[in-house]
Amino acid sequence: MRxxxxxxxxxxxxxxxxxxxxxxxxxKKGDIVFNEGDLCTSIGLLESGALQISTITILENEYSISTILPDDIFASTLLFSSSPYYLGFGRCLKETKITFISKANLIYLLQNDEAILNNFLSFLANKRLIAQERLKILCQKSIRExxxxxxxxxxxxxxxxxxxxKEKLALYLNIERPSLSRELINMQKEKLITYNRKSITLL
Known part of the structure; x- marks a missing residue:
């Protein structure tokens, strides 16, 4: 313990x-932590800052997959996969501090400290639940749904x-930000919700 x-x-x-x-x-801001196709040899613990995971589409447009924030972990499942190669690149949005743990060291820590094992399994379980939630969201037909x-x-x-x-909310819902804003306005007019820049309340 430190x-x-x-x-x-x-x-x-x-x-x-x-x-x-x-x-x-x-x-530093703008630094690339890993590139698409790089071999993943460790997990990353974000201590501070922000890391954006993006990919380049077939039409050579950049698409943001997710943003890693403090207390998050990246490459936690990729490290143990049968094809441990990054599917996107990671770029720092600001000065960012990252702690890396190699696969061998992570296995040692998980085997020798019950608290670390429990914390890691809890993180994986919560990440799985979020992934299932997002899949259900993507199955909804309309923006309102x-x-x-x-x-x-x-x-x-x-x-x-x-x-x-709103940008991150739109990305999570897999819709365009202007479309999200229009639907929120309509739902508020219909007195289904109230909202501001940081929250939405169901009436």
Missing amino acids: KGVNMHILFNNSKIDYSKYITTRVY KILFLLKSRMNEKRTIYFSS
Whole structure:
């Protein structure tokens, strides 16, 4: 266990001295952490900053797949797959600090610290649930159905969901941002919801 520094959630309640099993790097805005087709040899723990995962389409347009934020982990399943090659490239949106753990070191930590094992399995389980939720969202036929499905699956006791930006919400719902804005306006006019820049409330 390291003391006196901010810990990634993977190490919550860990008892082992994991400092010798990790490597930490700081990247500048715009730096490429990995390229599409690179061999994945470690998982990455995002300590600070933001890492955008993107790919280039067949028409050579850049498409954003996801954005990795602090306390998130990337390549957690890719590392153990039968084809561990990145399907996109990772570019830092701001100064970003990433801790890397090689496959061998990760296996050692998982075998020798129950807290790290539990934290890692919990992360994988939650990631799987989110993937299943997104699949169900993508199965919804209309923009309104997608919004309502997300609201009903994620809203709190106040019937509200929160998001960092409309751009990211539109990306998650797999719709264009202008289309999302138009539907939110229509739903508010029909008194189905109220919304602002950071939240939507189901009435």
